[in-house]
Amino acid sequence: MANPFVKAWKYLMALFGSKVDEYADPKVQIQQAIEDAQRQHQGLTQQAAQVIGNQRQLEMRLNRQLADIEKLQANVRQALTLADQAAAAGDAGKATEYTNAAEAFAAQLVTAEQSVEDLKSMHDQALQAAAQAKKAVEQNAMMLQTKIAERTKLLSQLEQAKMQEQVSASLRSMSEIAAPGSTPSLDEVREKIERRYANAMGSAELAQNSVQGRMMEVQSASVEMAGHSRLEQIRASMRGEALPSGG
Template sequence: MSNPFSKGWNYLKASLDKSIEDNADPKVQVRQAMEQARAQHRQIADQAAAVIGNAKRTEESITTKERELDKLQGQVRQSVQLADDARANGDLDKASEWERSAEQLAAQLVSSEQDLENTRTLAEQAKVDAQSAKQAVRESEARLQETLAQEDQLLLQAQQAKMAEQQQTSVNSITGEVSTGSNPTFEQIRDKIEGRYNTAVGHAELAEASSGQSAALADAQALQREGEGKARLEQIRAELGGSGAARPAPASAANPSSNGDIDVTDSAVDEGPSSESDDDAPGFPRDTRS
């Protein structure tokens, strides 16, 4: 059964890594990638140097072993020659001693020859490894140069990407797609203004409808009062006509003169012509025009 604390810690680390990766500056990441490429190249170069150094040491070891082998062969020859000389001189003991020495040196010679052969085999393999290491260094150098050649381009692209993101953020904030915390967006402001405007229009329509009903009611009331007034007037006229007190309206009242002259009543006409002149007739103003 897995440890929940260890699992939670691993999840937290992964979450933090993801957050850092998302918020990382591309230019910093480019520089980190460049430094990592250089470090990898240095590591490959160091390993190749070690392989090449080992091949050189093996070559030097072969040279040393060859000199030791030549020396042993000389000693063996010398021991054999001394043994032959002692035997020729009749000194068998001395001859035997040089024979044993020659045998020991011959055994060492055989061992040295085997060692030299093994060293030469290792040297051949070391040469192959050195050539592979040199090729790896050349390939790593080519990759590093290619990566370094792209560094400026990557930095420029990172800068352009950052500027594009900033521009998109600004555009989104202008169009109201992104809210800046406590500050309302244009979309929110537009919705608020349109809501208030629509509410005001609704109140105006309600007020207009209410005032229209009031005007219609007032008109109806005015017509009712006018009708009642006419009915009352007819009632008064009927009352006056029934009591005999009603008299016909004078002509001046029915058709007043535009010059303000006084009309002659019927009683004056009935009296006949007057003995006085027209200028002195009563009821007519004197003509004062020249």
């Protein structure tokens, strides 16, 4: 039976992780994902380099062993030739020595040829491993490039989302009846202006219909009539000045 405390702890850790993911900056999370992918690719590349290096090392050992085999074969042939020449010359002792030398070279040759067969098998396996490592690196590099391209796309979408959120917030604040805090909304300002205008119109209407308002109308009419009379006097005087003088 599972420990309830361990289960509760795992639940709390999962809940905490989900909350962290919820409030984390998406831009930072995208960059972290790319950095993780780059580290994985770097690690894979290093492993592949070791595999390829092992194959190259086996190849060099194989080439050296093949060169040694050629030398041993040449030594065996040379020893046999010298043994034949000594036998033909009647020198049985030297013939025997050269024959023994040829046998020793032949024994070394057998050992070298067995070693070459083992190296060939190991080298073939190393070649396959190196080819697989190269292919894995190439595939992972393509995946990394895809992720980098996806990062560019996601960052662009993130910026668009931020701008859309700002536009939506602005439109929402403009459409609200009451603005938050001490700043009045446009509807409140409009209502205030209309109320002041209506009050002013009412006051003007009351003043116009009062006795004082009538008196002001009479005074205004008198001033207007006096102004009209004075205007006619000026016109008459101007006409008189324009007439030619007699005598």
